[in-house]
Amino acid sequence: MTRLATRLGIIGIAERGGGDALPITFLHGVGSDKSAWLAQLAAFGTERRAIALDFPGYGESDPASPDNAPAHDRFADAILAALDALVLDQVHLCGLSLGGVVALALAHRAPDRIASLTLADSFARHPDGEAILERSLAASADMRALAAARVPLLLAPGADPVLAASLLSVMAAIDPIAFRLASAAVWPADQRHRASLIGVPTLILCGDEDRVTPPKLSDELATMIPGALGVRIAAAGHLPNLEQPAAFNAELGRFLSECEAKCAG
Numbered sequence: 001m002t003r004l005a006t007r008l009g010i011i012g013i014a015e016r017g018g019g020d021a022l023p024i025t026f027l028h029g030v031g032s033d034k035s036a037w038l039a040q041l042a043a044f045g046t047e048r049r050a051i052a053l054d055f056p057g058y059g060e061s062d063p064a065s066p067d068n069a070p071a072h073d074r075f076a077d078a079i080l081a082a083l084d085a086l087v088l089d090q091v092h093l094c095g096l097s098l099g100g101v102v103a104l105a106l107a108h109r110a111p112d113r114i115a116s117l118t119l120a121d122s123f124a125r126h127p128d129g130e131a132i133l134e135r136s137l138a139a140s141a142d143m144r145a146l147a148a149a150r151v152p153l154l155l156a157p158g159a160d161p162v163l164a165a166s167l168l169s170v171m172a173a174i175d176p177i178a179f180r181l182a183s184a185a186v187w188p189a190d191q192r193h194r195a196s197l198i199g200v201p202t203l204i205l206c207g208d209e210d211r212v213t214p215p216k217l218s219d220e221l222a223t224m225i226p227g228a229l230g231v232r233i234a235a236a237g238h239l240p241n242l243e244q245p246a247a248f249n250a251e252l253g254r255f256l257s258e259c260e261a262k263c264a265g
Contacts, residue, residue: 003060004053006081012060013082014038014052016045022115022260023049024092027079027099029121029239030136030182031150031171033059036096039245044253051091053082055098057178064181071185076105083113092256094118096241097213098186108194116259117198117225118252120205121238123217124195124224126187133187140176140183147171156209156237163242195224201262202228203255207236207243229255 004013014034024044026037037052044050056064056078064074079102083091093114095103100122107114126132139146147168155164202225206218215232222230231251233240241248 004082004085006078006085008065008078008081009056009062010060011056011062011078011082011085012054012058014041016041016050017047018049019047021048022090022092023051023088024094024256025079025083025088026050026052027093027095027102028052028055028058029097029099030179030186031147031154031174032167032239033170033174035059035170036239036242040094040241040249040252043245043249044256051086053079055079055102055178055182057175057181063175063178071181072101072105072189072191073109075102075182075185076109079106080110080113089113090115092116092118092259094120094252095122096120097122097238098182101186101189101191104191104194104198105189107198107200108191111199114200115263116200116256117202118205118255119202119218119221120240120248121207121210121213121218122221123213124192124221125190126213126217129187129189133183136183136187137180140179143174143176143179144168144172153211154238156207156235156243159237159243167239167242192224195221196226198225198228201255201259203252204228204230205240205248205251206230206232207238207240208232208234209236210238210240212238 100119
């Protein structure tokens with residue numbers, strides 16, 4: 001299955017695995033799509049249903065429907081519609097950057113649907129968000145040029161050039177209209193109050209060389225969410241799931257095991 005029919009339109013989906021363990025859902029960043037999570041689908045699909053979804057307008061998803069709600073809430077509603085279509089009452093939710101912003105919004109709008117949160121290289125509020133949004137909107141007319149300028153900033157120095165080339169290809173192919181909406185969803189978002197209300201186990205991951213959402217923003221997020229655990233991924237920039245998948249998967253796997261052990265106890 002690559003296209004999922006929901007009450008809000010088609011959502012692109014990739015998934016692996018099954019079994020009785022609680023499923024995990026992955027949400028991508030503004031410059032990628034569901035393919036960013038292939039290493040995680042392979043790893044976690046051995047023990048549970050692992051699902052990666054495209055945001056509206058990305059990958060194989062339909063464009064977003066017109067709406068006056070804040071963009072991150074519209075994206076959260078689209079993901080919730082996908083969970084409904086998949087008949088998933090509750091999931092572990094892992095989002096990176098934009099995906100983390102949307103995961104926070106979803107946890108606020110439907111807290112009973114989320115067993116745990118993993119927020120990677122994200123934030124409750126970005127101090128330079130408005131300026132980043134302005135630059136993103138201005139550059140989006142030429143997505144290939146934008147990607148060529150942005151990809152080196154996403155990765156830690158010395159990153160695999162094959163990975164960089166792959167990221168450039170994916171970002172260059174994003175529809176400019178979808179990119180603008182996603183940029184409006186992530187960069188100006190202010191969810192500090194929502195973060196303080198989170199009541200599920202939460203893991204905050206961040207590449208220790210992230211230049212887009214610096215580690216201090218993850219540290220701030222960890223202090224806002226009651227009981228949140230903060231972990232740095234060494235030798236990684238803004239995309240630790242791609243740059244250091246083994247370390248990322250190990251930290252996420254440990255967290256899920258601890259969550260489920262507590263629930264079983």
